[in-house]
Amino acid sequence: MRTISIFILVLFLGGLGCANDAATEKRAEKAIPVPVAQVSQVETAYLLGKFDPTKHPSFVAVGKPYTDKPGMYLHQETFEAFKKMFAAAQKDKINLKIISSTRTFQQQKQIWEGKWTRFAKDAPGAEQRARKILEYSAMPGTSRHHWGTDIDLNDLNNPAFKKGGKYASTYDWLQQHASAFGFCQPYTAKGPERPQGYEEERWHWSYTPLAGDLLSQYLQTIKNEMITGFQGAETATKIDAVTHFVAGINQNCKQK
Numbered sequence: 013m014r015t016i017s018i019f020i021l022v023l024f025l026g027g028l029g030c031a032n033d034a035a036t037e038k039r040a041e042k043a044i045p046v047p048v049a050q051v052s053q054v055e056t057a058y059l060l061g062k063f064d065p066t067k068h069p070s071f072v073a074v075g076k077p078y079t080d081k082p083g084m085y086l087h088q089e090t091f092e093a094f095k096k097m098f099a100a101a102q103k104d105k106i107n108l109k110i111i112s113s114t115r116t117f118q119q120q121k122q123i124w125e126g127k128w129t130r131f132a133k134d135a136p137g138a139e140q141r142a143r144k145i146l147e148y149s150a151m152p153g154t155s156r157h158h159w160g161t162d163i164d165l166n167d168l169n170n171p172a173f174k175k176g177g178k179y180a181s182t183y184d185w186l187q188q189h190a191s192a193f194g195f196c197q198p199y200t201a202k203g204p205e206r207p208q209g210y211e212e213e214r215w216h217w218s219y220t221p222l223a224g225d226l227l228s229q230y231l232q233t234i235k236n237e238m239i240t241g242f243q244g245a246e247t248a249t250k251i252d253a254v255t256h257f258v259a260g261i262n263q264n265c266k267q268k
């Protein structure tokens with residue numbers, strides 16, 4: 013069922029200004045099924061964040077009270093689940109605020125290239141610099157934020173969520189209750205269970221029922237050589253960004 017809905021989502025995407033849309037529209041008019049190769053091209057664009065969430069039929073705008081920031085979009089299934097979790101948290105006097113949601117390839121590219129420039133002095137070598145950025149930021153095309161399934165909550169600092177921190181009780185609440193709403197923390201502390209990937213991010217939560225499927229599709233479809241179009245992209249293959257970072261998540265967040 014999930015695969016079917018993602019398939020439909022991908023088909024929708026074909027008519028929304030991605031690659032080959034003229035050809036897709038022509039086929040849609042004649043009601044000829046889209047060939048598999050073309051579907052996978054559109055699907056690839058979605059997985060890499062190369063689409064416009066403001067125009068995507070499966071995406072919805074997120075406003076107050078869920079976020080104070082403009083321009084926040086999520087996949088509608090993620091948002092429905094989040095609203096339920098938000099309401100339950102409110103009852104327990106916990107305020108969940110979305111501070112980042114869907115980010116496109118272009119938005120991730122801005123974040124990445126900003127750090128690429130800032131870290132030039134401390135990390136002159138390309139691979140060294142990429143690894144420094146990868147402590148907390150994804151390469152464009154490899155972020156879970158592309159999928160509309162992942163959110164950052166309240167604060168981008170781990171200490172705020174630890175004992176004595178402003179959001180310690182928020183984090184305790186999420187650890188106890190988020191899974192009941194389908195959410196999990198993909199970037200838990202690194203250790204034997206999660207030896208590779210980004211550093212711990214207590215603010216980043218993912219809607220597993222959707223993201224689990226998308227991760228499986230991503231790992232079947234996207235190769236390191238396809239991660240291109242930004243400064244330092246040549247390091248993706250050397251670092252094996254797909255295996256070590258996209259797949260380097262908390263096992264509980266993977267498809268069951």
Ligand SMILES: [Zn+2]
Nearest residue numbers: 157163164216
């Ligand atoms: Zn995040």
